[in-house]
Amino acid sequence: MFDINNLIRENIKKVKPYVSARDEYKGIEGVFLDANENGLGSVVGNNYNRYPDPRQLLLKEKLGSLKKISPNQIFIGNGSDEAIDLLFRALCVPAVDNVITMPPTYGMYEVSASINDVKVIEVPLTSDFEIRPEAVLAAINKFTKIIFICSPNNPTGNSLDEKNIIKIIEGFSGIVVLDEAYIDFASNQSFVTMLHKFPNLTIMQTFSKAWGMASLRVGMAFASPSIIEVLTKIKPPYNISGATQDFAIKALDQILVKEKMVMEILNERQNLAEKLSQLKIVKKVYPSDANFLLVKFINGNSTYNYLIEKKVITRDRSKIILCEDALRITVGTKNENETLIKALQQMN
Numbered sequence: 001m002f003d004i005n006n007l008i009r010e011n012i013k014k015v016k017p018y019v020s021a022r023d024e025y026k027g028i029e030g031v032f033l034d035a036n037e038n039g040l041g042s043v044v045g046n047n048y049n050r051y052p053d054p055r056q057l058l059l060k061e062k063l064g065s066l067k068k069i070s071p072n073q074i075f076i077g078n079g080s081d082e083a084i085d086l087l088f089r090a091l092c093v094p095a096v097d098n099v100i101t102m103p104p105t106y107g108m109y110e111v112s113a114s115i116n117d118v119k120v121i122e123v124p125l126t127s128d129f130e131i132r133p134e135a136v137l138a139a140i141n142k143f144t145k146i147i148f149i150c151s152p153n154n155p156t157g158n159s160l161d162e163k164n165i166i167k168i169i170e171g172f173s174g175i176v177v178l179d180e181a182y183i184d185f186a187s188n189q190s191f192v193t194m195l196h197k198f199p200n201l202t203i204m205q206t207f208s209k210a211w212g213m214a215s216l217r218v219g220m221a222f223a224s225p226s227i228i229e230v231l232t233k234i235k236p237p238y239n240i241s242g243a244t245q246d247f248a249i250k251a252l253d254q255i256l257v258k259e260k261m262v263m264e265i266l267n268e269r270q271n272l273a274e275k276l277s278q279l280k281i282v283k284k285v286y287p288s289d290a291n292f293l294l295v296k297f298i299n300g301n302s303t304y305n306y307l308i309e310k311k312v313i314t315r316d317r318s319k320i321i322l323c324e325d326a327l328r329i330t331v332g333t334k335n336e337n338e339t340l341i342k343a344l345q346q347m348n
């Protein structure tokens with residue numbers, strides 16, 4: 001039923017991908033005179049004089065066994081943003097096609113859409129930040145290629161209702177992107193185990209949050225092999241550096257370290273939420289399934305500016321739909337959170 005070929009742009013279908021030297025010969029040993037590298041070595045050591053594996057196979061095999069999916073269901077990107085951008089380029093004809101988002105949500109979907117000259121149809125969340133599947137399905141037209149769902153959602157922090165998400169996936173013949181950047185902090189399960197049921201589902205996760213590797217820029221997309229094939233075909237050949245692949249592979253041996261950090265952040269999230277709720281200037285601390293809290297103040301923007309003066313930087317979301325007077329506050333270390341609370345206690 002679902003066939004990615006019905007969605008892909010005509011020019012993309014015709015693209016013959018760049019074939020790198022390392023695509024043609026897969027052996028590890030040999031005299032490599034094929035890629036104009038510096039055979040003498042690298043000025044910074046390691047094997048950095050050699051081009052990295054363009055398919056990131058070792059990383060995908062390791063990640064595949066962790067997520068219980070096959071390597072051909074995995075795309076690795078230079079951050080999640082790369083996968084988002086590649087989906088736009090693969091599917092959306094500029095100035096013709098459109099995508100659907102559910103604000104308030106992650107800003108990159110819209111940025112990527114405008115860079116690619118793709119229209120965004122917005123179907124806002126309800127006042128308690130739940131998606132409206134019927135309204136979303138009613139907003140689809142024949143030029144709608146992608147629907148973006150973010151769960152747990154940024155900046156609201158809540159996980160979205162699973163049944164509502166499924167209604168959208170099942171009711172749409174285009175691609176549904178489910179952004180699970182914050183899934184490690186959530187009480188509900190990832191949709192990865194349901195991937196086989198939904199050929200049009202693309203799940204995004206990232207090494208930037210729970211794994212603590214934002215600087216390295218590693219995002220993941222999980223989907224049916226036919227979707228992954230398209231992304232792989234149009235990506236820059238060496239989009240993930242060798243050093244980054246090495247670190248990501250190492251990270252997968254440190255799952256317990258990640259889980260311990262997640263536990264600590266969840267504890268701190270609870271502490272911080274309680275302390276914030278006790279402040280007179282706080283009107284509401286929204287429930288969070290992520291590593292941040294959305295907090296409604298009596299005056300969001302002036303609180304934001306006051307905190308800046310105190311060198312405490314938060315994210316001002318007070319001008320965003322349904323987030324009036326709200327700041328998004330990342331859960332920091334115990335010390336950082338105490339500094340924030342002290343500063344807010346002193347505010348008059």
Ligand SMILES: *Cc1c(COP(=O)(O)O)cnc(C)c1O
Nearest residue numbers: 079080081106154181206208219
């Ligand atoms: C932080 C975040 C990401 C991660 O982006 P990277 O490019 O992988 O660092 C993706 N989606 C959402 C909603 C985020 O908040």
